[in-house]
Amino acid sequence: MDALQIPESEMISRQIETARGLANDHYIGSDRYDEEREALLFSAWSGIAFASDVPHPGDAMPIDFAGLPLLLLRDHDGEINVFQNTCRHRGMILVEEKCNLRGTIRCPYHSWCYNLDGTLRATPHVGGPGVNYDENVDRRNLSLFPIKTHVWRDVVFVNISGDAPEFDDYADAIKERWKEHEKPLFAPGGSSSFEFDVACNWKLAVENYCESYHLPWIHPGLNSYSRLEDHYHIEEPGCFSGQGTMVYRQIEGERGERFPDFEGLSEFWNKGAEYIAFYPNVLFAAQRDHAYAILLLPKGPGRTVERVEINYPFDPKDRPDLSKLIESNAKQWYGVLEEDLFVVEGMQRGRHGLLFDGGKFAPKMDGPNYLFHLWAADRMSSRKLRLAAE
Amino acid sequence: MNLDGINAAILAAHSAGDGVSLAGLYRRAGDEFVAAGSIDEGCFFLTQAYVYSLEYGLDSAASIRSVLVAHGRER
Numbered sequence: 012m013d014a015l016q017i018p019e020s021e022m023i024s025r026q027i028e029t030a031r032g033l034a035n036d037h038y039i040g041s042d043r044y045d046e047e048r049e050a051l052l053f054s055a056w057s058g059i060a061f062a063s064d065v066p067h068p069g070d071a072m073p074i075d076f077a078g079l080p081l082l083l084l085r086d087h088d089g090e091i092n093v094f095q096n097t098c099r100h101r102g103m104i105l106v107e108e109k110c111n112l113r114g115t116i117r118c119p120y121h122s123w124c125y126n127l128d129g130t131l132r133a134t135p136h137v138g139g140p141g142v143n144y145d146e147n148v149d150r151r152n153l154s155l156f157p158i159k160t161h162v163w164r165d166v167v168f169v170n171i172s173g174d175a176p177e178f179d180d181y182a183d184a185i186k187e188r189w190k191e192h193e194k195p196l197f198a199p200g201g202s203s204s205f206e207f208d209v210a211c212n213w214k215l216a217v218e219n220y221c222e223s224y225h226l227p228w229i230h231p232g233l234n235s236y237s238r239l240e241d242h243y244h245i246e247e248p249g250c251f252s253g254q255g256t257m258v259y260r261q262i263e264g265e266r267g268e269r270f271p272d273f274e275g276l277s278e279f280w281n282k283g284a285e286y287i288a289f290y291p292n293v294l295f296a297a298q299r300d301h302a303y304a305i306l307l308l309p310k311g312p313g314r315t316v317e318r319v320e321i322n323y324p325f326d327p328k329d330r331p332d333l334s335k336l337i338e339s340n341a342k343q344w345y346g347v348l349e350e351d352l353f354v355v356e357g358m359q360r361g362r363h364g365l366l367f368d369g370g371k372f373a374p375k376m377d378g379p380n381y382l383f384h385l386w387a388a389d390r391m392s393s394r395k396l397r398l399a400a401e
Numbered sequence: 402m403n404l405d406g407i408n409a410a411i412l413a414a415h416s417a418g419d420g421v422s423l424a425g426l427y428r429r430a431g432d433e434f435v436a437a438g439s440i441d442e443g444c445f446f447l448t449q450a451y452v453y454s455l456e457y458g459l460d461s462a463a464s465i466r467s468v469l470v471a472h473g474r475e476r
Contacts, residue, residue, distance in 0.1 A: 114458030122452045133475075135452050141444030143451075143475045 031369035050394035053171035058293035094155035129155035196322035211359035223254035252379035253287035270300035424453035
């Protein structure tokens with residue numbers, strides 16, 4: 012067995028034929044959850060929010076990302092920034108609720124004020140009553156901790172550790188694959204943005220999403236027009252995996268109306284559609300007439316919030332004639348994605364089975380899923396080696 | 402200096418979370434103290450006014466800051 016140099020509990024064979032999946036503690040263990048937070052989420056580019064969450068200058072949204080308090084901001088120039096949502100003075104949470112900031116961020120404790128670029132603007136009474144400076148409090152060194160941020164396909168990605176490759180390099184393979192889809196996206200909001208609070212480890216949602224093996228059983232509605240054999244694996248080791256279909260069928264309204272296509276797509280996309288888990292925690296769909304993204308927001312080893320946003324190639328405000336179809340499409344996707352919930356929750360409960368050995372992969376069907384396990388194991392292994400060297 | 406009237410208004414604005422009013426009320430208190438020669442008290446209240454002016458993006462922030470700087474309370 013060509014095993015990685017990692018402990019038995021994390022051992023993933025380099026061959027799918029002989030491999031077992033990640034062991035139970037990767038799904039239910041608190042210590043492992045903390046380790047994976049660093050190795051899989053914080054050291055990579057993770058999706059934490061949608062840019063459409065903060066549409067206006069001054070909009071601010073606090074985010075708890077796997078226990079890390081973050082603050083998503085759109086500054087007065089319209090740029091998106093993410094900071095740690097923690098005052099540099101006493102560590103108070105700065106923004107508790109989604110809001111619009113007209114001026115600075117004021118800490119609710121001692122009222123230290125930060126500009127929306129994170130710089131510390133005012134330190135009231137810091138030198139005594141009515142004295143707002145102190146020789147030992149250098150504002151220039153006390154900006155909010157900035158988080159490396161990049162927006163792609165309306166998803167706000169962050170690299171918490173700050174040492175990942177630049178996003179364009181990190182995402183090079185998927186951007187190349189979907190270069191025809193590099194188009195403006197419009198999010199209608201409303202019922203087209205929804206979420207599920209799911210009793211599973213976030214990785215199980217990735218694993219379920221990236222394989223087509225489950226489709227005929229969990230989504231039987233597909234069988235009439237999109238059979239298992241119409242699907243193919245998408246496998247980009249170390250980056251993403253997923254599945255594609257060659258028989259994508261557009262949704263139609265009562266009068267036969269359809270959504271307009273993204274401009275400039277090649278013939279492939281007339282019938283083709285792809286569903287990719289972009290490691291670590293963003294699930295994307297690319298289709299001729301609409302897209303979506305699902306953010307997997309871990310809330311603990313056994314709980315994940317899935318946030319879904321459906322996007323269109325047109326501004327829905329300009330197409331009131333399509334508003335009913337947008338509603339129907341949202342309802343359809345809500346139903347499809349809801350069908351997966353009992354599976355991921357069932358797998359989570361199954362991971363409490365003491366005798367479970369990580370699971371036997373079906374070599375012909377589980378390739379995309381296996382790649383995700385391999386990616387996770389590799390990153391855990393790298394983390395361990397790095398810590399050992401320090 | 403009698404702050405009774407303005408104090409009640411300040412407390413009411415704090416209760417209501419009305420930062421714009423707080424900026425104005427603290428400014429008034431600060432200016433009155435400064436005008437009366439009570440610089441320490443005045444700068445205390447002007448600092449309060451400065452913070453709320455900053456928070457709400459009010460133009461008054463610049464002029465309040467100037468007063469604080471002039472009295473050596475801000476840099």
